[in-house]
Every structure is written in structure tokens, then in C-alpha cells.
Amino acid sequence: MLTEEEARRYSRQVALPEIGVEGQLRLAAGRVMVVGLGGLGSIAAYYLAAAGVGYLKLIDRDRVAVENLNRQILHSTFDLERPKPESAAEKLSRLNPHCRIEAVHTAIEDSNAAALLADCDVIFDATDNRETRQVLNRLSLRRQVPFVYGGISGWEGMASTFIPGRTACFSCLFPPHAETAKPAPPPVLGPTAGIVASIQCLETIRLLVGCVPQLAGRLLRFSGLTMEFRKLQIDRNPGCPVCGAPAG
Secondary structure, eight states: OOOHHHHHHTHHHHTSTTTHHHHHHHHHHOEEEEEOOSHHHHHHHHHHHHHTOSEEEEEEOOBOOGGGTTTOTTOOGGGTTSBHHHHHHHHHHHHOTTSEEEEEESOOOTTTHHHHHTTOSEEEEOOSOHHHHHHHHHHHHHHTOOEEEEEEEBTEEEEEEEOTTTSOOHHHHSOOOOOSSOOOOOOBOHHHHHHHHHHHHHHHHHHHHTOOOTTBTEEEEEETTTTEEEEEEOOOOTTOTTTOOOOO
16 A cells, blocks of 8 residues: 555545556556656656656666756756766656666667566657667567657657557558668757657556556657647558568
8 A cells, every 4th residue: 555655745646536546556566668868758757756656767878968958857967977867866766765766877779678678567768769769669579568659859749659469560650771871960849858758658657557548559749839739540560570560
């Protein structure tokens, strides 16, 4: 059961009939791997820890840079040059001592992805490049773990939830291809990251408490210029080189 302190801490979300005490206990038992501690990961890790997710594994290979600070709100000027997972873990541990934080300062690749995932329940994509997302997609399919995707560029953002065996995979939507050159970093507006990461958090919480994710098999697109959302159906690609999943 929840302790008296936990009951007070989470009282406003326990009051939701979709969560309740049982859902809060499921969150406490939840284990999420957050890959990327930048614009999306900053917001996501903070909200997931605040909500009472019991274990967060934070993975990022970068260090905090001054050009990050317009959107990566988990870091500050005092954190410049610190490894992002270390900076994030410090703040999150202060926010919620009930949440166990593991900080991993490394790149995620096919060679180490399975070991990094371990027994996590959800893969939370907060990365900024398609190559790493293809790694996460392969890991999701191999280990049968849901993959919550988010991407941003300027005023635009998108999100989806990929569930192995039930939906299309990330590569059905974005087929893998060899990068001929490293693309230039896209422009990013902080609130766009906040909106997309919050949507991803809602999907992650739904998965952990046993509610049906609303973006499974769908792509949600957001434009900050027009303030419009569009939801598109994603069909399985029978010729997908990664999941090769037949329709139906």
C-alpha cells in the first residue's frame, strides 16, 4: 500500500478513476528507459519521476552545453560540461526520493541495447536522430517492449506508440536508410518539446497503469504555428525490412 507521505504526494492523480491506488502502485512498480536527456527527455524524466514511476534508467552520451538551455529545462547554467544523465539524476532524486534513478553516460547501440534495457517495461524515445531510433525499434521488437516515440523540429512535433505484435513498427513509418552525411541540427523551440514530451508521458503512464494507449498505431502531429493537431493511422508495412509484419 501507499505510505501516508506517498498518499499525500500523489493524491491529485490517485483521485483520477483511471489511476486510483492500484494504478499508483503500478506506477511505483514501473520501469522506464529514457533515451536522451535533451529537450524531450528533460520534460519527460521530470514528469515521470513526479508521477511516481518507480525506476528510471536515463541514457545519454552528451554533456550539457549552453546551446541546450533554451529547451533542456532539467539542466542549468551551473551544469555546463556535466554529463547529462548525471545532471538529470541529481535533480530528479531531489524531486522524488521514491523514484530510483540510474544514470548511464553512454551511446546506445545494437551491441549494448539489450543489456541497457534489462527488465524495463517501456522504451521512451527522447533522442534527436533516426539512427538511434532504429536501434530502439529493433530492441523493442526483439524484446517485445512498447516503444513511445517523439520527434520535434522548430514549431512542429509528432508522437506515436509502437507495440510489438499489435501495431506497425517505427521502421514501417520511417524506413531505415544509410545516412550519406550527418544532418545539421534542426531548429527547436522549447515549448514544442514540452508539448510532445508531455504527450509521450501520458502514453507511458497509460501503458504502466494498464490503460489502452491512444497513439498505438497512430501518429499524432502538432503544429505550433497553426495550433492544430492531426491524428493519422499507421498501417503495418508487409515489406518492412525490420518487422516484416503482414497486415491483419
